[in-house]
Amino acid sequence: MNLAPLSSDFFGYENQLSDREKAALAALRHYLETEVKPVVNEHWAAASFPHEIVKGLAAHDVYRYGWEETRPFENSAVFRGFVALELARIDASVATLVGVQNGLAMGSIHVCGSAEQRAEWLPKLAAGELVGAFGLTEPLSGSDSAQGLNTTATRDGDEWVINGEKRWIGNATFSDITIIWAKDTADNQVKGFIVPTSTPGYVATKIENKQSLRIVQNADIVLTDVRVPESLRLAHANSFKDTAKVLRLTRAEVAWAAVGNSIGAYEAALAYTKQRIQFGKPIAGHQLVQDLLVKSIGNITASLGMVIRVSQMLDEGTQRDEHSALAKGFTTSRMRETVAWCREALGGNGIVLEYDVARHFADAEALYSYEGTREMNTLIVGRALTGLAAFV
Template sequence: MNDRAIERIRLVSGHVASRGASASEDDGCGPLAAAPASSLMASALGASNFPQCSTAAAFPEAKHDTLFFDDFLQPEEKAVRHRVRAVMEREVAPVIAGYWERAEFPFQLVPKLREMNVGGLFFKDHCSTGVSLMSGFMAVVEMARVDTSISTFLMVHGMLAGITIALFGSEEQKRELVPKMSNLDLIGCWALTEPDQGSDASALTTMATRVPGGWQLNGRKRWIGNATFADVAVIWARNAESGQVNAFLVRKGTPGYHTKKIENKIALRCVQNADIHLDNVFVPDSARLPGVHSFRETGKILAISRIAVGWQPVGIAAGVYDMCLRYLKQRRQFGTQLASFQLAQEKLSRMLGNIQAMWLMSWRLTKLQEEGRMTHGTASMVKAWNTLRCRETVALGRELLGGNGIVTDFHVAKAFCDLEAIYTYEGTYDINALVAAREATGISAVKAAAR
């Protein structure tokens, strides 16, 4: 190593030390010493590679609520929001990027997630740890702000599988499963989508045939989150006798029930999506959900989940904005902060406006649901619009970080990829737009070719 190289290393080392000593604390960009203890090691390791900027291991302070939407929330809802934010920043942010890179689920974080006390999202009427509808959605936002995979894991578990059992299960099924699922002692998945039926979910072909003592299930499911490790799966299948859609509980290890992880994803890499093969799977009569008689019940679950998926982009965009704001204040080029440049400020302003608009639309939709006035069209409109605006927001964030916008160290690249899954699942942007327009016009364009 020549003298010039040694001198450059000395200068960089000195710059790192001076940043740690002089960074201001009143702009959300304070020294790494102010970070949570569990994230100090990860932050210190990142500092050598990024001498000017803090990585997402020490997640930035929340600065996105410029219209003070927190004032709209009840005390319980605020408490849930801030409790979830604290756990996500302290326990998840320091380690989640590594799991995302390896496409692994962070099982050792599950005990920490219990601290958030939201495993039983929307179970308020069925167990002591349940929370209100708005409280549950605040948890969704705060989880998605730090990591969308964790948010999706708990939504699939509680909001899809759990609420299906809570609403349509027998009293015995609810007594056995809901408390355990609420405490994350038992994990659920929800299997509707099939390889040949994506957006046309009501055309499912998985069959349930009556046999002595129960039912025999045959078919295939795809894109089922949590499926590789879930203890219980809610399987949607067509009753061979009536032709109507029914729902069944299949336990892990049941003969003929096989799962295979879907590899090579670019989004939600921690979520263990899987193909499910059902080959002559026998379930007893007690495994059928007695409250499900047709696809109408499926639609009720999808309507609620669509609200939650509309909240996810709010959290994703908020996390990207918070990260970009801190980064632009810390990063210097041409002798000044990136935050001082006009183009950077315009992008930040647009991102911030998108977040406020998304928040307000989702908040109003939730209130309509609580009042019994929400429609499928309005839920689809909000989900479509929010994911579209979030897509713009994360793209702006990626631009603002330049080259660092394509590495996961600064969160934005991971959020950029994860949003693509949100844009697609629970109804693609296009399908949701058509559902909203069908309600507005009274004319269906979804199956126009079939008319």
């Protein structure tokens, strides 16, 4: 299958991909456009999750890319970014499902797990046989999770006893395992645990009434004397610095998803403005409507350049926390402008779900805030620029 150029890829950035990467992306695009796009508005309205896509996406290898244990072919970080973009171009909730499964859950096991843990869990998660979630945020600790976690883990012989609460955990209403980050009561350091959700004492409850990413099933989790064996403690997660290694990777992918969400809104706005007639001609022929479209493609094109470079730096081994933080904070800010301009271009229909832009507009808010708010990412970059930490 050939990858037809997207009109929204104004500078032809996709040409950097290898032929094999382009073919994989083309097949994924076809699946998303034909099987996923037709159902997303209905699920968004109902705040329900299309469970069939977990396996459908697995068939397109989306949970396999990135990790050498599971990837079907050698691929670049730029390619993985384009996968995130392609998912979010259709729907940001679908991109979030994959970001949590492939990035946060599998990433934790890949980065912090032992060889045995990687061999046991990654293939099943890659195949979509198991669904993973990532439990870091708590009701009383969001931006300050590096220091403010209240969930505790206490060693008891060959087991750990975990107590606490988590909030906002994506996929967690139906996940098979959740990576739980908790403070070891012995040394006060953050450790990670692979917690099977069937473990007694683990209760996840869906968060209702979200007005952004309504398809993502986020949960509040209560952990009461949850016991897991030492074999499920992530072997190389010894402090929050190890958690941060996972977040550095996933933040860059959220930056890509922000570009994809912007492109979804832009493409819908471009198509609409070419067929909507006012004052006797398509509104796309009015100068001020073109201004909205041109500002949007400018944001998209600049953001794409930034995320491509940050992914190249990952491949080169030079990407640091402040690089992915800048990309996440910058592209999600540009996305917020872009989806607002695209919504404006549709007039009243810009707030109706059927025209797609409203969903991209609303979903932008969650992307802007999760995996580090703009303020947190600004503080990470500010510390790198000045050598002075301004978090507290």
